[in-house]
Amino acid sequence: MSDTKYYDVVVIGAGPAGMTAATYASRANLSVVMLDQGIYGGQMNNTAEVENYPGFDNIMGPELAEKMYSSSTKFGAEYAFGTVENIEVETGSKIVHTDSGDYETKAIIIATGSEHTHLGVDGEETYQGKGVSYCSVCDGAFFKDENVVVVGGGDSAIEEGLYLTNLAKSVTVLHRRDTLRAQQIIQDRAFNNEKMAFKWHTEVVEITGDEDKMTGINVIDNQTNDVTHIDASGIFIYVGLKANTQAFEKLGITDQDGWIITDNKMQTKIPGVFAVGDVRAKDLRQITTAVGDGGIAGQGVYNYISNLNASIEETA
Numbered sequence: 001m002s003d004t005k006y007y008d009v010v011v012i013g014a015g016p017a018g019m020t021a022a023t024y025a026s027r028a029n030l031s032v033v034m035l036d037q038g039i040y041g042g043q044m045n046n047t048a049e050v051e052n053y054p055g056f057d058n059i060m061g062p063e064l065a066e067k068m069y070s071s072s073t074k075f076g077a078e079y080a081f082g083t084v085e086n087i088e089v090e091t092g093s094k095i096v097h098t099d100s101g102d103y104e105t106k107a108i109i110i111a112t113g114s115e116h117t118h119l120g121v122d123g124e125e126t127y128q129g130k131g132v133s134y135c136s137v138c139d140g141a142f143f144k145d146e147n148v149v150v151v152g153g154g155d156s157a158i159e160e161g162l163y164l165t166n167l168a169k170s171v172t173v174l175h176r177r178d179t180l181r182a183q184q185i186i187q188d189r190a191f192n193n194e195k196m197a198f199k200w201h202t203e204v205v206e207i208t209g210d211e212d213k214m215t216g217i218n219v220i221d222n223q224t225n226d227v228t229h230i231d232a233s234g235i236f237i238y239v240g241l242k243a244n245t246q247a248f249e250k251l252g253i254t255d256q257d258g259w260i261i262t263d264n265k266m267q268t269k270i271p272g273v274f275a276v277g278d279v280r281a282k283d284l285r286q287i288t289t290a291v292g293d294g295g296i297a298g299q300g301v302y303n304y305i306s307n308l309n310a311s312i313e314e315t316a
């Protein structure tokens with residue numbers, strides 16, 4: 001006997017987009033499972049303070065994740081652990097293959113978000129967990145009263161750098177240009193923070209250290225080509241995101257950079273396969289926009305399944 005589990009809707013990824021889609025679909029009385037390769041919450045678990053989510057002046061990312069999870073399971077949606085490896089959409093029903101079993105479903109909502117890009121320099125892998133980090137909330141406390149550097153000039157680098165100033169002795173931001181990409185309000189705070197310093201036109205060439213931990217980095221000034229060394233016990237890397245779409249590559253639903261293309265109903269070109277949140281090709285990747293996408297798709301699967309059921313009844 002097959003141990004394939006059946007749900008009306010399978011949501012892949014339990015970040016803010018997936019959890020909101022699950023809330024809407026289960027509230028419409030569909031059976032829903034959210035599959036995630038880790039704990040629910042997605043990138044919110046790696047975010048210090050969130051101050052641009054309506055209804056909260058300021059809330060820690062993991063706390064917001066808990067609240068959304070509570071909403072998402074209130075109407076019966078379930079959460080299950082598993083990494084989705086691929087999906088089959090050729091047949092009438094759709095099959096989602098995970099490393100811990102298969103799921104059959106009528107509709108799929110892809111909400112797999114994105115993950116941090118690596119610098120790709122020597123020492124980055126060697127010292128991961130030994131000074132190299134991509135998450136200030138997770139690792140910041142290990143660097144109390146120490147000197148750390150942050151790489152990048154976007155919202156993540158500057159906002160997480162500000163968080164680190166509460167813990168570290170100094171935070172030096174290394175940016176490859178001389179203008180930040182981060183929102184102005186975040187920039188203003190950073191420039192006014194006396195524990196924060198900036199090195200412009202600076203790129204990391206190597207992360208150095210001893211057997212146990214990193215001790216510094218070699219950087220190049222991309223205007224003069226001078227290479228210098230900075231002593232630091234930690235480096236927090238925030239140089240952008242890449243889409244988590246490896247499992248869906250064969251479906252031909254992504255653009256040239258790997259982001260999934262949808263219409264404004266979050267529907268991909270494959271009927272019954274929706275995509276929401278950061279994984280979509282879109283301009284603004286935020287919790288609010290992820291939640292908005294999730295609501296639209298949660299309602300969209302209800303309409304899709306209602307039409308599917310009606311056409312099955314007609315032909316019966």
Ligand code: FAD
Pocket residue numbers: 012013014015016017018035036037038039040041042043044046047048049050051052053082083084085111112113114156160244247276277278279285286287288290
């Ligand atoms: P994610 O949150 O990335 O969730 C995707 C989920 O899918 C993850 O749980 C992942 O484990 C799972 N997954 C991936 N692949 C698979 C697979 N193959 N099988 C099963 N599960 C899978 N936005 C704001 O609005 N305010 C902020 O203050 C803010 N701060 C941020 C700080 C940082 C450091 C970062 C990186 C981002 C921040 N953002 C912020 C952006 C915000 O976190 C994202 O826009 C939002 O989390 C996107 O939600 P999502 O559900 O689309 O994806």
Ligand code: NAP
Pocket residue numbers: 052119151152153154155156157159176177180181203238239240241283284285286
């Ligand atoms: P991002 O906006 O893509 O910024 C990446 C930064 O890294 C850029 O400054 C970029 O430099 C730099 N960079 C890229 N590749 C590099 C390399 N190889 N070496 C050195 N530097 C490199 O990424 P993000 O900051 O992670 O933000 C991702 C998304 O999440 C954005 O949509 C952002 O708005 C959102 N977010 C929102 C909040 C918030 O609302 N509070 C907080 C965090 C993140 P250039 O500037 O030169 O390109």
